[in-house]
Amino acid sequence: MSVEGYESRIIDGKVLAKQIEDEVESRLEALESGRGITPGLATILVGDDPASRMYVRLKHRACERVGIRAEDHFLPAETSQEELISLIDSLNKNKDVHAILLQLPLPKHLFPQEAMEAIAPEKDADGFHPYNMGKLMIGDEGLVPCTPHGIIRALEEYNVPIKGKNVVIVGHSNVVGKPMAAMFLNRNATVSVCHVFTDDLKKYTLGADILVVAAGVKHLIKADMIKEGAVIFDVGITQEKDGVYGDVDFENVIKKASLITPVPGGVGPVTVAMLMKHVLKCAEENF
Numbered sequence: 001m002s003v004e005g006y007e008s009r010i011i012d013g014k015v016l017a018k019q020i021e022d023e024v025e026s027r028l029e030a031l032e033s034g035r036g037i038t039p040g041l042a043t044i045l046v047g048d049d050p051a052s053r054m055y056v057r058l059k060h061r062a063c064e065r066v067g068i069r070a071e072d073h074f075l076p077a078e079t080s081q082e083e084l085i086s087l088i089d090s091l092n093k094n095k096d097v098h099a100i101l102l103q104l105p106l107p108k109h110l111f112p113q114e115a116m117e118a119i120a121p122e123k124d125a126d127g128f129h130p131y132n133m134g135k136l137m138i139g140d141e142g143l144v145p146c147t148p149h150g151i152i153r154a155l156e157e158y159n160v161p162i163k164g165k166n167v168v169i170v171g172h173s174n175v176v177g178k179p180m181a182a183m184f185l186n187r188n189a190t191v192s193v194c195h196v197f198t199d200d201l202k203k204y205t206l207g208a209d210i211l212v213v214a215a216g217v218k219h220l221i222k223a224d225m226i227k228e229g230a231v232i233f234d235v236g237i238t239q240e241k242d243g244v245y246g247d248v249d250f251e252n253v254i255k256k257a258s259l260i261t262p263v264p265g266g267v268g269p270v271t272v273a274m275l276m277k278h279v280l281k282c283a284e285e286n287f
């Protein structure tokens with residue numbers, strides 16, 4: 001990538017992830033030596049989608065690095081809703097499992113919302129349970145989704161003020177856009193949420209002091225759509241034969257941004273590190 005001279009504007013997600021994982025590791029050691037608890041994460045993957053497999057593998061590797069006990073539950077694509085719920089029920093009751101992660105998306109015949117509601121809210125490391133989502137909405141942030149949490153952490157790390165700033169979020173998914181909006185509102189930013197049906201996207205993005213893009217459209221955001229000095233988080237992942245692409249035209253946008261996350265090596269690794277933090281929190285608070 002030709003970004004010479006602009007390197008200092010890059011938020012290195014791997015460096016930040018390492019820092020978060022180091023914190024987790026030392027708190028985890030204290031939990032083990034102090035209370036004899038080793039945090040345990042159970043991941044559930046239904047079907048053998050290659051991308052999902054890779055993401056689950058990334059999470060297991062992170063568990064290994066920090067010392068979380070991870071168990072992998074792989075279910076065949078034809079698993080029924082009842083079988084899935086019954087696995088979740090047994091993991092809810094298992095005292096050695098402090099956190100449960102149901103990898104999304106699920107095969108089309110299954111109901112993700114019902115499955116996520118079956119996860120005990122105190123074991124919901126992803127923060128996707130309606131109880132945890134509801135708490136987030138009313139400003140009581142407990143277990144919150146990993147990607148938005150990682151973005152807030154990055155802003156803190158780089159001392160970017162949030163209060164009173166214009167934040168624009170592109171994408172209104174339950175896993176990124178909506179919880180992200182709530183987290184910024186909780187910190188008194190002025191928040192606009194745009195999505196596929198937004199008329200004249202550029203009109204909004206041009207006003208953004210902080211821009212979070214999670215649309216899944218390769219290079220949706222061009223340099224002429226952003227304000228000079230904006231802070232930009234690219235959550236997009238478009239996998240093509242020759243590589244992974246984000247939602248931001250990075251090489252051109254970096255010339256106007258003050259801080260920006262690359263893809264890969266930006267938001268992704270921070271998301272995984274935040275998951276580790278959440279598993280630790282589940283183990284500290286519920287055993």
Ligand SMILES: Nc1nc(=O)c2c([nH]1)NC[C@@H]1CN(c3ccc(C(=O)N[C@@H](CCC(=O)O)C(=O)O)cc3)C=[N+]21
Nearest residue numbers: 055058102103104105126244264265266268269271272
């Ligand atoms: N219940 C659930 N929780 C999730 O957190 C969840 C999920 N389902 N389903 C899928 C998405 C996707 N996701 C990513 C995590 C890390 C990277 C990551 O670390 N990527 C590396 C490698 C990229 C590559 O080489 O392709 C990077 O950006 O540098 C990417 C994507 C978590 N997700």
